Amino acid sequence: MLYGGSKEASASVSKDAEVMLKLGSTPDKREQYRLMRDAMEKRFIRVTRGSIVGGVRLGMFTAAFYGLQNLLAEKRGVHDIYNVVAAGSATAATFGLIMPGSLHWRLRNVMLGSVLGAGVCFPLGWLHLKLVEKANEGNTISAGNPVEAKSGVGGAIERLEEQLSK
DSSP, X not given: XXXXXXXXXXXXHHHHHHHHHHXXXXXXXXXXXXXXXXXXXXXXXXXXXXXXXXXXXXXXXXXXXXXXHHXXXXXXXXXXXXXXXXXXXXXXXXXXXXXXXOHHHHHHHHHHHHHHHHHHHHHHHHHHHHHHHHHTGGGSOOTTOOSOOOOHHHHHHHHHHHHHHO
């Protein structure tokens, strides 16, 4: 939402210059006030519309990515890095396909989106997998330790504190 709003706000700078030119050519104060009010209303509507459109686009991208990632995990029966890479690649390729332009340009965007999606999602998926492994590290109960292991965020914090104190 911030990206869409800021993009529209920066695009409206030239329109503000037009309003300032009109203000200089109008000696009537009421007319100047009306011009400024109309310009501010239009700018507010443009920025608001840009924010909403940007938020919807990000929401659709995120929903498609996580939906595909969960579908792959469900079908494969494994939560691993390949689900993240495949979901990122397919989502970026799909959004590259719906970009405006000729068929040749869209196919280029599909290929570029596929490669970039996989390239960005591989390290992020690996990092996520390692963080999940680290968080679940102490959840197993060993035979020699009758004390029940703590799980969740509290358990992860205690394990981290124990490692740092060593």
